Amino acid sequence: MVKSIKQFEVWLVQFDPAVGSEIKKSRPAVVVSNNIINDLYATVIVAPLTSAIRDYPTRIDTNFDEKGGQIAVDQLKCFDKVRLKKKIGAIAKAECDDFLEMLSYIFQPE
Numbered sequence: 001m002v003k004s005i006k007q008f009e010v011w012l013v014q015f016d017p018a019v020g021s022e023i024k025k026s027r028p029a030v031v032v033s034n035n036i037i038n039d040l041y042a043t044v045i046v047a048p049l050t051s052a053i054r055d056y057p058t059r060i061d062t063n064f065d066e067k068g069g070q071i072a073v074d075q076l077k078c079f080d081k082v083r084l085k086k087k088i089g090a091i092a093k094a095e096c097d098d099f100l101e102m103l104s105y106i107f108q109p110e
Helices: 035-040 095-107
Strands: 009-012 026-031 043-050 059-062 069-072 077-080 084-090
Touching: 009 043, 035 043, 059 095
Parallel strands: none
Antiparallel strands: 009 026, 009 084, 026 043, 043 069, 043 077, 059 069
């Protein structure tokens, strides 16, 4: 069964196995890849949500599902859709805008 996955939805994602400083365990993550990519490919790009608050310029504060935390834009991952276990919601419009701005910052040439 093919999953219908949309940009900025939040899914429970299986991150293990992880190595070194990579985000570990199953956790919520924001789908970053656009809907065309999500429909065409067996993989999606995600950014994990974390409750660990870090003063990193690449983190976006969020209050998803009434829980404080951050979107770890510095931990982008590409995964096969089989790692996405369950859709649990979507991030707010303001966070979508912040996310797109952060992506342009991360990938901007020096």
